[in-house]
Amino acid sequence: MKPTFYISTPIYYVNDVPHIGHAYTTIACDALARHHRMKGQKVFFLTGTDEHGEKVQKSATQQGVTPRELADRVVTRFQGLTPALDITNDDFIRTTEPRHYASVQGLFLNSLRNGDIYLGEYEGWYCTPCESYWTDLQLVDGKCPECRRAADRRKEPSFFFRLSKYQRPLLDYYGKNPSFIRPESRRNEVVSFVEGGLNDLSVSRTSLSWGIPVPGHPGHVIYVWYDALTNYITGVGYPDGGEMFDTFWPADIHMVGKDILRFHAVFWPAFLMSAGVAPPLGVFAHGWWTVEGQKMSKSLGNVVDPYEMVETYGADAFRYFLLREVPFGSDGDFSRKALVHRINSDLANDFGNLLNRTLGMLGKYFAGTVPSPSPAGEEDLALIARATETVRAADAAMEKVEFHNALTAIWDLVKAANRYVDASAPWALAKDPSKRVRLGAVLYNILEATRISVLLTAPFVPSAAQRMWEALGCEGQVAAAKLSAAGAWGGLRSGVTLPKSTVAFPRIEE
Numbered sequence: 001m002k003p004t005f006y007i008s009t010p011i012y013y014v015n016d017v018p019h020i021g022h023a024y025t026t027i028a029c030d031a032l033a034r035h036h037r038m039k040g041q042k043v044f045f046l047t048g049t050d051e052h053g054e055k056v057q058k059s060a061t062q063q064g065v066t067p068r069e070l071a072d073r074v075v076t077r078f079q080g081l082t083p084a085l086d087i088t089n090d091d092f093i094r095t096t097e098p099r100h101y102a103s104v105q106g107l108f109l110n111s112l113r114n115g116d117i118y119l120g121e122y123e124g125w126y127c128t129p130c131e132s133y134w135t136d137l138q139l140v141d142g143k144c145p146e147c148r149r150a151a152d153r154r155k156e157p158s159f160f161f162r163l164s165k166y167q168r169p170l171l172d173y174y175g176k177n178p179s180f181i182r183p184e185s186r187r188n189e190v191v192s193f194v195e196g197g198l199n200d201l202s203v204s205r206t207s208l209s210w211g212i213p214v215p216g217h218p219g220h221v222i223y224v225w226y227d228a229l230t231n232y233i234t235g236v237g238y239p240d241g242g243e244m245f246d247t248f249w250p251a252d253i254h255m256v257g258k259d260i261l262r263f264h265a266v267f268w269p270a271f272l273m274s275a276g277v278a279p280p281l282g283v284f285a286h287g288w289w290t291v292e293g294q295k296m297s298k299s300l301g302n303v304v305d306p307y308e309m310v311e312t313y314g315a316d317a318f319r320y321f322l323l324r325e326v327p328f329g330s331d332g333d334f335s336r337k338a339l340v341h342r343i344n345s346d347l348a349n350d351f352g353n354l355l356n357r358t359l360g361m362l363g364k365y366f367a368g369t370v371p372s373p374s375p376a377g378e379e380d381l382a383l384i385a386r387a388t389e390t391v392r393a394a395d396a397a398m399e400k401v402e403f404h405n406a407l408t409a410i411w412d413l414v415k416a417a418n419r420y421v422d423a424s425a426p427w428a429l430a431k432d433p434s435k436r437v438r439l440g441a442v443l444y445n446i447l448e449a450t451r452i453s454v455l456l457t458a459p460f461v462p463s464a465a466q467r468m469w470e471a472l473g474c475e476g477q478v479a480a481a482k483l484s485a486a487g488a489w490g491g492l493r494s495g496v497t498l499p500k501s502t503v504a505f506p507r508i509e510e
């Protein structure tokens with residue numbers, strides 16, 4: 001196993017406040033970061049805000065403030081997602097910070113010096129919402145092929161990055177690193193795009209001032225995507241290098257939405273190759289959410305506010321829903337009905353109730369004290385084997401970034417534990433004093449299967465998992481437990497006294 005793991009979210013534009021799409025990427029990264037910490041890896045998890053560019057400047061002008069005032073105001077809404085959603089990012093980067101200016105200018109200068117960046121003139125189209133350049137041929141009915149909004153004609157002096165030169169090196173890189181772009185279907189999309197040929201890319205603007213100046217050419221500001229992508233190396237100390245850089249670069253996963261894959265899988269590795277910096281090891285593109293069957297938009301008034309979700313349903317439930325409801329990588333539909341259904345059925349009924357009813361029986365039959373395990377019968381061995389297998393399966397799914405499969409595997413264990421309760425019928429054993437040792441063994445096994453389930457759900461539902469962990473008499477933070485040690489059967493301590501009940505997941509009125 002690699003000793004380190006570096007994961008990043010995209011950095012979010014500050015032209016508007018966070019919505020479910022931003023929360024989704026950040027939550028997905030957080031679950032992975034937590035899982036990798038529990039594997040014992042040293043993790044670096046970076047998120048932040050993308051504050052320059054025409055889109056932010058335009059939004060500021062509309063609101064009658066400077067871009068910096070807008071950024072300073074909106075950034076707090078993104079930073080606030082960390083406590084609200086229980087996110088464990090190690091750093092938060094703003095592209096307006098001095099460290100980032102040094103990094104972007106440093107990277108740019110490398111390519112300027114070796115001739116990969118040259119001065120020319122840009123003539124073509126620009127889509128401000130996507131901050132993207134398009135040629136006549138690429139436009140669809142005169143509109144941006146990505147977001148289908150009107151693009152503007154532009155003609156201005158510009159520095160260009162020699163992207164055309166990197167067609168072969170990029171294709172070689174994809175060939176040698178089959179898991180660089182995931183999921184697989186997206187990889188094919190990018191490969192065909194690059195095989196179709198690459199034009200040199202405009203990487204500076206003179207008609208805009210809200211950005212990082214090109215060193216030595218103060219009339220030019222660096223293209224916002226060049227600026228933004230560079231955040232991933234700024235975060236680990238570029239251009240100075242040092243221990244952080246050596247430890248964590250190249251990043252393991254840049255998590256992105258499918259709409260911004262091309263920037264990450266084509267432009268970014270090319271910029272880095274040109275400057276002599278290793279490309280990232282992986283880019284994962286996830287799908288998009290619609291809301292109650294419709295595209296999410298301000299004009300429809302159906303934008304899902306993550307803060308409102310947390311207030312109404314709690315961070316654990318929101319996190320669980322987003323990662324369980326759709327296969328990661330596919331598009332999905334958000335609905336309150338589906339969310340409430342998942343909370344009541346998966347969280348409250350299957351999982352919460354497993355612990356709660358077992359604590360109830362433990363209180364009644366053993367005054368709450370955890371009995372000793374004892375030699376196992378066939379049905380016990382099946383449960384133990386299932387638990388062991390689930391630890392492996394959940395990890396395998398997480399390695400493939402298949403959250404839904406990890407959760408399905410964990411819930412199979414939870415359901416198996418519930419069936420074991422019903423089949424072994426502790427209430428019947430309790431009526432026969434000669435079965436007391438057996439009753440103790442059964443309760444121990446249920447609690448132990450629950451403990452392992454709690455351990456595995458900790459990356460997804462961190463607060464509830466901690467409450468359940470404590471209710472099981474386990475010490476310390478479940479988030480700090482290591483999967484290899486704590487995931488082994490038999491970790492539950494006998495002789496400790498547990499509470500008679502606990503509500504890990506309150507039910508919600510439908």
Ligand code: MSP
Pocket residue numbers: 009010011012013020021022024025050228229230231256257258259260287288289290296
């Ligand atoms: N600033 C750029 C990223 C630069 S990274 C070097 C940007 N910012 S963004 O704020 O517009 O979008 C950030 C992320 O939100 C993207 O990954 C995008 O895919 C995601 N989403 C936006 N709407 C979404 C949904 N409706 N559903 C899921 N994710 C969505 O792009």
